[in-house]
Amino acid sequence: MQTINDLRSTQTDASVAQPDVAPGSSRESADLLLDIQGLRTGFHTREGVVKAVDGVSLQLRHGEILGLVGESGSGKSITGFSLMRLVDPPGRIEADRMHFDGRDLLSMSPEECRHMRGRDMAMIFQDPMMTLNPTLRVDTQMIEALQAHERISSKAARQRCVEVLEKVGIPSPAERLLVYPHHLSGGMRQRIAIAIALLNAPRLIIADEPTTALDVTIQGQILYEVQKLCRETGTALIWITHDLAVVSGLADRLAVMYAGRIVETGLTEDIIARAQHPYTHGLIASIPSIETRGAELFQIPGSTPSLLNLPPGCPFQARCYRADGACVEDPPMEDVAPGHAARCWHRGVQA
């Protein structure tokens, strides 16, 4: 049963992958910083294979900001970790194509991978309280990130750390270097995590819900700094979040993920204004605000399905207000407009 499913989904993926991987056909692959096609990451557990990422294709140009949106458990983080080649066993990464900056990520040796991580591609995690080692001072944790990739004296490394901390808006950075993480507020820690990501001037930063654990004012500051940095340094950014409102002001493009697949992707303004997938409709409409006051919020019923043994067909069908008999077939990714694609039999803007 399970194996049949397995086969089927890979088949459809493979068949679908070719035509619709590059929605913006105008894009030349030389121009691309990141070119991922058919990324599949599965966790081989005793109960079966959890297909956390199931045929994701992504392209990113230099300096581009991509918002990766989806609800909890949809595979956003695993996508990020897969790019970093940081998926722990029993997870396994497969992909049809996985190129970063012209290099094949899949064929890299572990040592090359290590060098790639942190230097060319950096990641910021969701929980600022947990990402810094509580038993090590900030300077230790920053300097080691530099020394892991280049021979640099501690003094020079420290100098560089101070500069970067300044850049992310930390007052009196030299002093902050000498404290332990618990002496700092959540916002500070997250900024330090961002600073660590920036230390080696990477070409791509993957930010995995870096503001979810923080409150509004801090979130504002961090968004401000990230935006500034991307503009100044031309770093590309993947911003993972479940809140469309947060990225809508930041990202150039959005990709909406559901159950391990990308169900809709396009320029931010296209998606916000003319979302095609019912799931995207749900995400947009369930954001509470002063306008929705007193009224019932639109809600997507149920919750993300388990990625273990997904039933065949569109994974969203059980929660979809447009679902019908057609949905037992897995829909392909199709362009709705140049640079805007969706994966649904019943595409269309919400009434």
Place this chain on the structure above:
Amino acid sequence: MPPDTDDLPLPAHASLWRVFVAQFRSSKLAMCGLVVLLIFLGLAIFAPWIAPQNPFDLASLDIFDSKLPPGSANMDGSMTYWLGTDGQSRDVLSAILYGLRISLFVGFVSVSSAFLIGTAVGLTGAYFGRRVDAVLMRIVDIQLSFPSILVALVLLAMLGKGVDKVIYALIAVQWAYFARAARGAAIVERNREYVEAARSMALPWHRILWRHVFPNCVPPLMVIATIDLAHAIALEATLSFLGVGVPVTEPSLGMLISNGFEFLLSGSYWITFFPGLALAIVVIAINLVGDHLRDILNPRNEI
């Protein structure tokens, strides 16, 4: 039915036991441990019916049969000492069966009592904090600075010798460890939000302590308990070694080992080897079962 629950199979509550059994069987190693443990428990419980000899009955011992190697027959040829005899001419096999009975009894009773006492003290200290905590922890300190042999000797002198006295001594020695561990775990749990939730519902403190905090402190304590069971049996052996253990005429497994020890250099290895082997097997079995139990009793691991 809401679709989001499709993936959650519905365990009818009557079959919780079945779920438990199914889970337990998922580890072959633990199953082996359980089978071995059950066999040994059975042997211990039914020792009087299984054992070829009653080694506690002095009248059945013939001193001329002492220190016979495994497989020897007794004087009149009516029985064979499959594992040999010890210096007191006890049949080692029977002695192991009976000794197992005592050792397991001593181990289980002392550890479970120490567990209860220690946990009660530790939880109380952690929950009330400050003064209560300081006083209780000082008592624990005193206990931990008391050598077990002294405790055993005092009890021996006050109460006389006997298996029950050994159990008291072991409890007295062990409870403090549980108290410390329980306190450590409870202090962490006390600050969890669900305790606050319970307090906001105006539940009485003892209920919060026992129904909410305690069950969450059990896993680390379980680890200690399974290890301590082995420890208790070994400690009892050590007390016997120092002459303050169970009565000599009713040797425990530990005492058999320590008695047999005197014969090791003389080549009568079986007197200590077989009891030692039995002890090691039991302890390993207990720990295999204990480790697995702890894993599956953790609701997070429930499928």
Place this chain on the structure above:
Amino acid sequence: MLSTIIRRLLQTLVVVLVMSALVFAGLYVIGDPVLMLASPEATAAEREAIRQALGLNLPLWHQYAIFLGKAIHLDFGHSFLNGEPAMQLILERMPATLELATLAMFISVVVGVPLGVYAGLKPRSASARGIMTGSLLGFSLPNFWVGLMFIMLFAVMLGWLPAGGRGPVESFGPIQLSVFNWEGFKSLLLPACTIATSKCALIIRVTRAATRECLPQDYIKFARAKGVREKRILGVHLLKNIMIPIVTIGGLEYGQVFAFAVVTETIFSWPGMGKLLIDSIITLDRPVVVAYLMLTVVFLATLNLVVDVAYTILDPRVRLEAA
């Protein structure tokens, strides 16, 4: 910090008081020292004379009061058995126990931590399971058994190491240590390994548990994401975090080994305090037992404090607070 120390000190004082009272009562219950000391042919008058000389004719509380009175001036009485100042007898033997306990803990940490980390890193591998089962054996085998086995193997059969005793020592002022002397070290090795067998088992288990808890933490993954070398992740990030439980357990166990290395010292005729304690308990040499246990309480309290301070160094989040 200072107030913590002072408070702990006061609490320790109370513990010492309670402890000494308990020991007084306990030994009184166990038996009569005169019976153990006097020649069996002694007449009643002679026994009475001994009793009087040792102050055992007074009511127990009175004896205790006298003891306290003297203890204030740091006089803990003289051994019944050999008339030497009790504290001096103990202090004479302390270095031997100290080096034994220290080496034993050192061995168990040096052996136990890497094994535990390994077992935690690869929990399902056969070797990890082997380590864990082996550690179980380390727990369950009685200490005296392990000790004699070591003697049989390494001293009698192989003849590599001495079977017991302390061997030559190097003097450092009043302190004599045998670790720094090759022959002395050899005689220290077997008893230390005997103790280390069971302690190592504990360290392995603690380390493994801590490793398993620490590995899935975000900061480990973040360190990987920084591109930090695996060696450094294990050696710095992981190790520093798992040291906290190891130090706790290690400290506790170190105290226990130091205070009550009775069985091992007996078997190896190691001239340490544990052997003195057991001999004194057996002969009901009360001044020595009392002084010993008072010393132990103070030592354990100090150790606790040291462990707490070590905490603050290892885990900067923990602060010393008055208990």
Place this chain on the structure above:
Amino acid sequence: MTGPPILSLRALRRDYVQPADLIARIGRMLKRAGPPPVVQAVAEVDLDIAEGEVVGIVGESGCGKSTLGRMLSGILPPTGGEILYKGQPVAGLDASSRHRYALDVQMIFQDPFSSLNPRMRVVDIIGEAPVVHGLVPRARKEAYVAGLMRKVGLDPAYRFRYSHQFSGGQRQRIGVARALALNPTVIVCDEAVAALDVSIQAQVLNLFMRLRKELGLTYFFISHNLGVVSHISDRVAIMYLGRIVEIADTDTIFSRAHHPYTQALLAELPSLRTDRRSFVPIRGELPSPLDPPSGCPFHPRCPHVMPRCKTQRPELRIRPGGEQRLLPEGQAGEQPAHMSACHLP
């Protein structure tokens, strides 16, 4: 009905003595300084909560929202000031009214995982307190729990599961059911939706609104998410460093905010938009509550700071034109005033 409010806070205060660290302690000892510094987590808060009302509390992390909520629900005793329950000071209540108060005010916590005992089954989590308090006989517990579960949209068939077997939204529903089990009139929601992602958050918010309609509940809704607060609250109080700096009905706050801090917060509010936007954060960070700034606590970060702000702390005053007026038709009670603590006119 302009009856007395169900809960009133009068000059409510909560201090913490910060456990000083090693260095600080030694330093203090050397300097022979006085007692350890005190954190005023909540300082002099006055607030009336009318029956059936939803009061939203907004503020930065560490400004004292949770502390306030905990005091309301009786988990934490206040250091100073008093809480009036139906006009009676809680401190002076007799045992039975006190009990009634304890049951009447319930709390829903932020973390739907850690606030549910991982080793209890849902039926016990929800059913324990009503049985213990004698609201429901033991024999009827399951039925009662099943009813509650249905009410919050959970399938009663799952009552023998553990909390970890539920998704975040479901877990939060269990928390709601647990609070409802004691028939409360006031529910304190401490960041009750902060841990949920948007789609689940919408489910839970809808549930809150439905229950409010069905049971006439009063909510004390703590959140740092202005969007959520604006969606659900009738009235919003903005907290800063332990104090309420502005309070008014929701529309007023969102349209005519007076306090610069509130304005800054509103500027932060992320919203769906199709154009790129530039983020302009509030300067600086929340000052340490251990060492609050003199005068107006917001002055170091305030764009309109005046010399006076540095010395004199502005009181919470009624805004001109923001006097009390009657609520629109249908809703009971009196519309409280728009108050703000700022020297700006």
Place this chain on the structure above:
Amino acid sequence: RDLTIGLRTEPSSMDPQFHSLTPNTQLSETLFDPLVRTDKNAKPVACLAESWTVDGNVWTFKLRKDAKFSDGTPLTADDVLFTYDRVPKVPNSPSSYALYLSTVDKVEAVDPHTVRITTKGPSPVLLANLSLVPIMSKKAASGPAPEGKTTTELNRGDGLVGSGPYKFVSWKRGAEIVFARNEHYWGEKPDWDKIIYRPITNSAARVAALLAGDVDVIEDPPTDDLARLKSDANLHIQETPSVRVIYLALNQGDEPPKGMSGTDGKNPLQDKRVREALSLAIDRDAIVKRIMDGVGLPAGNLLPYPAFGTSKEHAKAEPSDVEKAKKLLADAGYAKGFTLSLGSPDGRYTNDKRIAQAVAAMWARIGIKANVETMAPSVFFKKRNTYEFSTYLAGWSASSGEMINPLKSLVVTKDPEAGLGTTNWSKYSNPDMDKLVLEASQTLDDDKRSELLQKASGLVMDDYGILPLQFELSVWAMKKDLRYEGRADQMTLAQDITLAK
């Protein structure tokens, strides 16, 4: 060559007058010389006193003229006087040497080489007693304290100057004691340059140390290992009969003692037939063979024949006879037997608890159920002295080697003031025998005394007032090129250990 000895017990002190205990005495006998020594059979022989004469209560000792202390000063009568004077002054002594001088009235120096001792009454044991009080150097051991050099000082070796074959070098408590040859020794030079004593209390460890070659000689190897040790070609085993008897005491009080039941409120142990039955039930040969591995002699009396005061009649242990025992029990009205308790220390005597169990097993065959209660010696002695056992197992070492010693302590009617029956915890009382013992204690004539003692011991044995079980053999195990003759008093005297010829 050096000699390393594995001691069973560490001495508690180096002060030869602090604690009268074999581990202490055997070392002081190596450092010091007494006026007279006892040989390996406990017979007094000349030592510092070349000769002596007895005249009623007055003993005159002629001192050896060539005797010198290890610091080179010659030994004179002054030193003897100083030594005997110091004995009662030693403070806090847990077991005073005054015991050995209790019969001495006064000590005088006639000239530098003659000492006269006057006793309070006739004292046949004087020589044996004096052999345990070695002579110290007045010059070295004088000091400001009343007793001269204090025990603590002596323990450090300060003032520890004797005329024995070895002199003190160092003592590391618990670790080792080192003696070196005394160059000034008057007698034959012993074989060893240095003697190192190592206390190894655990018997298995002691054997291991010998096997590992760490020590040359060990005291008291466990009996179980003897077979193996004997078969080891590298070792030599010395077994010597000792003066220690292991016995069973039976509580013969009027009340049924603790632990007894099934006797209708009577104490059957008062009945001689019952006592005889108990004795007959015990197979002493089996105990010696199976439990002691032959390292013992079945005992029929309190001292082995032909020690002083033993008779041929009780030279051999009675053979066991279960049938007869049963019959005797039935005659006494206890055909169904009864229950009693059998106390035993654990670890005080060789295989003590195992012997106790064997006895209980043997008694079980005649229907007497004995509950064996073994315990740490400290607890055992306390309980024994409060009559907590119906019967108990204990040992007695008659250091003087004659019968009067065990009789006086173990079976004479208890009179604590007079020092009679000090260890008689069985409530046994036989006035006829008491008289005989008293008379013997004041008789100087050896033949007559022996006769009295034979009679007295015969009375007890016939009465089954106490049940001797076995005499321990003292055992030493040593490397095969060493020899030690062994001593009845179980002391290990390093100077007597020699290289094998």
